[in-house]
Amino acid sequence: MQQSATTMREGAAVPQRAATGGTAGAVRRRTRGGGVPVKPLILTLYLVFLLLPIYWLVSMSLKTNEEILSTFALWPQDLTFANYAEILSDPAWYMGYVNSTIYVVLNTVISVSVALPAAYAFSRYRFLGDKHLFFWLLTNRMAPPAVFALPFFQLYSSIGLFDTHIAVALAHCLFNVPLAVWILEGFMSGVPREIDETAYIDGYSFPRFFTRIFMPLIAPGIGVAAFFCFMFSWVELLLARTLTSVDAKPIAATMTRTVSASGLDWGVLAAAGALTIVPGALVIYFVRNYIAKGFALGRV
Amino acid sequence: MQTRPVNQKAWFLVLPVVVLVAFSAIIPLMTVVNYSVQDTFGNNQFFWVGLEWFDDIIHSERFHDAFLRQILFSALILAIQVPLGIVVALCMPKSRFWTAVVLVLMALPLLIPWNVVGTIWQIFGRVDIGLLGKTLFSLGIDYNYTQDPIDAWVTVVVMDVWHWTSLVALLCYAGLQSIPDAYYQAARIDGASRWAVFRHIQLPKMKRVLLIAVLLRFMDSFMIYTEPFVVTGGGPGNSTTFLSIDLVKMAIGQFDLGKAAAMSIIYFLTILLLSWVFYTVMTSSDASDRKPRG
Numbered sequence: 001m002q003q004s005a006t007t008m009r010e011g012a013a014v015p016q017r018a019a020t021g022g023t024a025g026a027v028r029r030r031t032r033g034g035g036v037p038v039k040p041l042i043l044t045l046y047l048v049f050l051l052l053p054i055y056w057l058v059s060m061s062l063k064t065n066e067e068i069l070s071t072f073a074l075w076p077q078d079l080t081f082a083n084y085a086e087i088l089s090d091p092a093w094y095m096g097y098v099n100s101t102i103y104v105v106l107n108t109v110i111s112v113s114v115a116l117p118a119a120y121a122f123s124r125y126r127f128l129g130d131k132h133l134f135f136w137l138l139t140n141r142m143a144p145p146a147v148f149a150l151p152f153f154q155l156y157s158s159i160g161l162f163d164t165h166i167a168v169a170l171a172h173c174l175f176n177v178p179l180a181v182w183i184l185e186g187f188m189s190g191v192p193r194e195i196d197e198t199a200y201i202d203g204y205s206f207p208r209f210f211t212r213i214f215m216p217l218i219a220p221g222i223g224v225a226a227f228f229c230f231m232f233s234w235v236e237l238l239l240a241r242t243l244t245s246v247d248a249k250p251i252a253a254t255m256t257r258t259v260s261a262s263g264l265d266w267g268v269l270a271a272a273g274a275l276t277i278v279p280g281a282l283v284i285y286f287v288r289n290y291i292a293k294g295f296a297l298g299r300v
Numbered sequence: 301m302q303t304r305p306v307n308q309k310a311w312f313l314v315l316p317v318v319v320l321v322a323f324s325a326i327i328p329l330m331t332v333v334n335y336s337v338q339d340t341f342g343n344n345q346f347f348w349v350g351l352e353w354f355d356d357i358i359h360s361e362r363f364h365d366a367f368l369r370q371i372l373f374s375a376l377i378l379a380i381q382v383p384l385g386i387v388v389a390l391c392m393p394k395s396r397f398w399t400a401v402v403l404v405l406m407a408l409p410l411l412i413p414w415n416v417v418g419t420i421w422q423i424f425g426r427v428d429i430g431l432l433g434k435t436l437f438s439l440g441i442d443y444n445y446t447q448d449p450i451d452a453w454v455t456v457v458v459m460d461v462w463h464w465t466s467l468v469a470l471l472c473y474a475g476l477q478s479i480p481d482a483y484y485q486a487a488r489i490d491g492a493s494r495w496a497v498f499r500h501i502q503l504p505k506m507k508r509v510l511l512i513a514v515l516l517r518f519m520d521s522f523m524i525y526t527e528p529f530v531v532t533g534g535g536p537g538n539s540t541t542f543l544s545i546d547l548v549k550m551a552i553g554q555f556d557l558g559k560a561a562a563m564s565i566i567y568f569l570t571i572l573l574l575s576w577v578f579y580t581v582m583t584s585s586d587a588s589d590r591k592p593r594g
C-alpha cells in the first residue's frame with residue numbers, strides 16, 4: 001500500500017505540483033522568494049568535495065609515472081592506458097578482483113538467506129529470550145574487527161579453512177548477519193500481519209507463503225539488506241587480509257603488498273584503486289531505486 | 301509490537317543465525333578471554349595470572365592516550381557528519397532524474413574499499429603529487445600530514461567526513477521521503493516558517509533513521525583502522541594511533557597476547573556500553589516526545 005502510494009506520488013509529482021501548488025517544493029520556493037539558489041549550491045559543493053579526490057585518482061591512473069612525479073597538471077597531458085593494461089594482463093593483479101568478488105557474493109548470499117527467517121521470527125512472534133537474542137546479535141555488529149583478527153586466524157587455521165574464500169565469507173558474517181537481520185526486521189514489521197493470517201487460512205504452508213507471497217512483498221528490503229552486506233564485505237580489509245595468503249587474496253591486500261614490494265608505482269596503484277570503485281558503482285546503479293524507496297518503506 | 305503472539309517454535313527460524321554467529325563470534329571471543337587471564341613463555345604452556353593484564357592495561361599511559369584520541373575522534377565525527385548529513389538530505393533535488401544521479405554519486409565513497417579510501421587521500425594530500433597538498437602549499441599554508449600532528453588529524457577527519465557523510469545523508473533522505481505531502485500542506489495553511497517545518501515535521505520523522513545513523517557512525521568510527529593506518533600509519537609519533545591501530549600493533553606486531561586480549565575485552569565492552577547509552581537516550585527521548593501527542 002505504502003509503496004504504491006510512494007510510486008504514485010513520484011510518478012504524478014510533476015502535474016500534481018503544477019495543478020495544486022501545494023507540495024513541499026512549492027512551499028519552500030515561495031517562502032524563499034528569489035535570490036541565490038542555496039540548496040543546489042550546497043549540494044553541488046558537497047558533490048564536488050566527494051568527486052575531486054576520486055577524479056584525482058582516476059586522472060593519475062591515466063598518467064605515466066614520470067608525468068606524475070615531474071609535472072603537475074589537472075588532467076593527463078600524455079594519456080596512457082598502460083597502467084590498466086598491466087593490471088588486466090597480470091594474474092597476480094586481476095585474480096585479486098576475482099577473489100574479492102567470490103567471497104563478497106558468498107557472504108551476501110549466506111547473510112541474507114539465514115537472516116530472512118530469523119528476521120521473520122523477530123518481527124512476528126515472541127519467544128523465550130527474543131529481546132536478549134536480538135541485542136546479542138547487534139553486539140556482534142559492534143565488535144571491532146581488530147579484536148577478532150588473531151582469534152579468527154587461529155580458528156580458521158585449526159579447521160583447515162585458512163586462505164579459502166569461504167573463510168572470509170564466514171568471518172564477514174560476524175557483522176553482516178546482525179545488520180541484515182536488523183534491516184529485514186524493520187521492513188517485515190511494515191507488512192501487516194493480516195496478510196500472513198489470510199494466507200494461512202487460504203491453506204498456504206509456511207515455506208510456500210514465505211517464498212511466494214512474503215518475499216516479493218519485502219523485495220526492496222531484501223535489496224537494501226543485500227546492498228549493505230555487499231558493501232561492508234567488499235570494503236573490509238583487516239579480516240580479509242588476515243585470513244588469506246595466496247589463493248584467496250583480496251585485491252585490497254594485493255594493493256598494499258605490491259606498494260611496499262615494488263617501491264612507489266603510483267600509476268599502477270591509482271589504476272588498481274580506480275578499478276575497485278567499478279563493482280561498487282555498478283551495484284549502486286542497479287539498486288538506486290531500491291535505496292531511495294527501500295529505506296523509506298522500512299525502518300521509518 | 302505488544303500484540304505479537306508467543307510462539308516458541310520461532311526458535312527454529314532463528315537457529316541458523318544463532319549457530320552461524322555463535323561459530324564466528326563466541327569461539328573467537330572465548331579465545332580472547334582465555335588469553336586475557338593467562339601468560340605464556342612459549343611452548344604452548346600457559347599459566348593463570350588472573351586480572352593482572354587488565355590491571356596493566358587500565359594503568360598504562362599508552363592505553364589512556366589511545367583511548368582519549370579515540371573518544372575525541374568519534375565525537376568530532378558525530379558532530380560534523382550528523383548535521384552535515386541532515387543538511388545534504390534537505391538539499392536533495394526534487395526531480396526524479398537528478399535524484400537518481402545525486403544518489404549514485406553520493407553512494408560512491410561508501411563502496412570504495414577502505415584501504416583504497418586511504419590510498420586516495422594519501423595521494424590527494426601529498427605535497428608533491430596531490431591536488432589538495434599542492435594547492436594548500438601554493439597558497440602558502442605549511443601543510444604536511446606526515447610530519448605535523450594537527451595536519452594529520454585534519455586529514456583523517458576530513459577523509460572520514462568524505463567517506464561516511466553520505467550514509468547519514470542517505471538515511472535522512474529516506475526518512476524525509478516518508479513524510480506525506482499532507483503534512484507540508486497543513487504547515488503551509490498554518491503559515492509555518494521554514495524552521496518550524498524542520499523542527500516539528502521533518503526532524504521528528506527522521507528520528508528513527510537518525511538513531512540508526514548515529515549508532516552506525518559511532519560504532520564504525522570507534523573501530524576505525526584501515527583508513528588512518530594507510531594514510532598516516534598511526535603517526536606522526538603516535539598522534540593518530542587510535543584504539544584498533546594500537547591493538548593490532550600490540551597483538552600482531554609485538555605478539556603481546558595477554559595484554560592485547562585484555563585490551564580487546566575492555567575495548568569491546570566500551571563500545572557496547574556507549575552504544576547502549578546512545579540507544580537508551582535516543583529512544584527514551586523519542587518516547588517522551590510521543591506521549592503528549594498521543
